[in-house]
Amino acid sequence: MSFAETILDYAVNIALVILSISFILTIIRIVRGPTLPDRILGLDMLVAAAIGFIAVIGIKTGYILYIDIAIALGLVGFLATVAFARFVLSRGKTEDELLREAKTAAEAARKKSRDEEKRVAKALKREKRLSR
Amino acid sequence: MIDDFITLLSAAFVLIGAFFALVASIGLLRLPDLYSRMHAASKAGTMGSGLMLIALAVHAADSGVFARALAGVVFFLLTAPISAHLLAKAAYAVGYRLGPSAVRDEMAGQDTENPR
Amino acid sequence: MSLFLVNVLLALAWAAVTGSFTFLNLAFGFVLAMGTLSLIREQVGSVGYFSRARRVISLFLLFIYELILSAWRVATLVLSPRMDLKPGIFAYPLKVDRDFEITLLANLITLTPGTLSVDVSSDRRTLYVHAIDASNPEQTRRDIAEGFERKIMEAFR
Numbered sequence: 001m002s003f004a005e006t007i008l009d010y011a012v013n014i015a016l017v018i019l020s021i022s023f024i025l026t027i028i029r030i031v032r033g034p035t036l037p038d039r040i041l042g043l044d045m046l047v048a049a050a051i052g053f054i055a056v057i058g059i060k061t062g063y064i065l066y067i068d069i070a071i072a073l074g075l076v077g078f079l080a081t082v083a084f085a086r087f088v089l090s091r092g093k094t095e096d097e098l099l100r101e102a103k104t105a106a107e108a109a110r111k112k113s114r115d116e117e118k119r120v121a122k123a124l125k126r127e128k129r130l131s132r
Numbered sequence: 133m134i135d136d137f138i139t140l141l142s143a144a145f146v147l148i149g150a151f152f153a154l155v156a157s158i159g160l161l162r163l164p165d166l167y168s169r170m171h172a173a174s175k176a177g178t179m180g181s182g183l184m185l186i187a188l189a190v191h192a193a194d195s196g197v198f199a200r201a202l203a204g205v206v207f208f209l210l211t212a213p214i215s216a217h218l219l220a221k222a223a224y225a226v227g228y229r230l231g232p233s234a235v236r237d238e239m240a241g242q243d244t245e246n247p248r
Numbered sequence: 249m250s251l252f253l254v255n256v257l258l259a260l261a262w263a264a265v266t267g268s269f270t271f272l273n274l275a276f277g278f279v280l281a282m283g284t285l286s287l288i289r290e291q292v293g294s295v296g297y298f299s300r301a302r303r304v305i306s307l308f309l310l311f312i313y314e315l316i317l318s319a320w321r322v323a324t325l326v327l328s329p330r331m332d333l334k335p336g337i338f339a340y341p342l343k344v345d346r347d348f349e350i351t352l353l354a355n356l357i358t359l360t361p362g363t364l365s366v367d368v369s370s371d372r373r374t375l376y377v378h379a380i381d382a383s384n385p386e387q388t389r390r391d392i393a394e395g396f397e398r399k400i401m402e403a404f405r
Contacts, residue, residue, distance in 0.1 A: 004136035004143075008191075011143035015150035015184075022150075025157040029169075037166050037223040041173050044215060045160055048177040052153050055184040056146060064192045070185060071204040074211070081215040089222040097227070152319055159326040167378045168335050170364055172322055178359070179319040199271040209315075213358030213365075220366045220378065230335065237337045
């Protein structure tokens with residue numbers, strides 16, 4: 001093994017470590033959110049990091065075929081991001097709006113169930129009085 | 133001699149590419165709002181994966197592989213801004229606003245196409 | 249455009265004569281054909297073709313340079329311990345009006361330092377650009393107008 005190949009070997013291992021760290025950081029962003037577009041952006045970045053991973057593994061193992069896999073993954077990642085962007089557009093609401101809607105719906109449901117309880121209690125009372 | 137040079141070149145590309153991927157993910161984590169994060173992902177991210185693809189092609193030292201890698205890099209350079217643009221447009225149209233540190237927003241209340 | 253076709257045909261002829269249709273040989277043939285055409289540019293009237301090719305290539309080189317610069321700018325910004333950003337969206341009045349040119353300009357803006365195109369107004373006159381440092385939009389507007397937009401107009405008009 002020549003000197004240059006030793007250096008390449010070290011470089012590939014260091015790159016794998018760096019890419020793993022970048023993977024983890026991106027996943028932290030995906031988990032943390034806070035909004036849907038943030039998560040989509042994280043997924044997009046994850047695809048870019050995965051392409052890098054595949055290329056580095058291709059160098060490490062010497063299988064040149066990995067380059068086709070990387071290009072195909074790039075294609076799929078682009079289409080996925082476009083589809084997600086359409087999804088954001090067609091959902092048409094931000095998280096805050098969804099939260100507010102959920103809150104008002106929950107409030108209405110609670111009020112309704114309280115009314116229902118009151119009505120049932122009244123009916124029960126009347127039943128008792130009649131049976132006596 | 134030339135082989136050594138090619139090997140060192142691909143080692144350099146791998147390291148620089150990995151560095152930019154790391155920078156992109158740190159930016160994704162540290163920048164304050166959605167639109168600023170897009171800067172990190174669309175520039176440094178593309179740069180990182182493109183450089184690593186070129187490193188693989190340089191290492192292979194085969195003209196067919198090199199052509200495919202070049203096509204892949206051009207493809208990434210074309211699609212990365214499009215996906216960032218689509219996502220930003222969709223997010224803005226839906227109502228995700230700029231973060232609290234924003235100094236101006238000349239797009240607010242403007243007439244833009246909104247294909248829903 | 250027809251001169252480009254002649255150029256490609258000459259490259260194919262080179263590949264046929266040398267008997268190898270590899271990518272490298274085709275590219276070499278293309279460069280050779282370009283050299284041949286440049287020798288007879290006065291006779292066939294391909295002076296415009298060459299100046300246009302030079303402008304397209306200079307646009308491409310500018311793009312590569314700006315891409316590297318922008319990745320580097322993002323890197324220094326992200327790795328600096330204290331980030332005080334002034335992000336914002338500003339309107340950019342477009343001078344180019346063909347769809348193809350607007351698309352190219354929007355893509356180039358996205359891949360250059362600190363700017364990201366967000367939307368185009370429905371009358372195609374204004375491009376909304378998100379800048380990571382929007383404290384001085386006049387400066388940024390002037391940079392785009394004198395950099396990419398001028399180059400695009402030179403290369404494709």
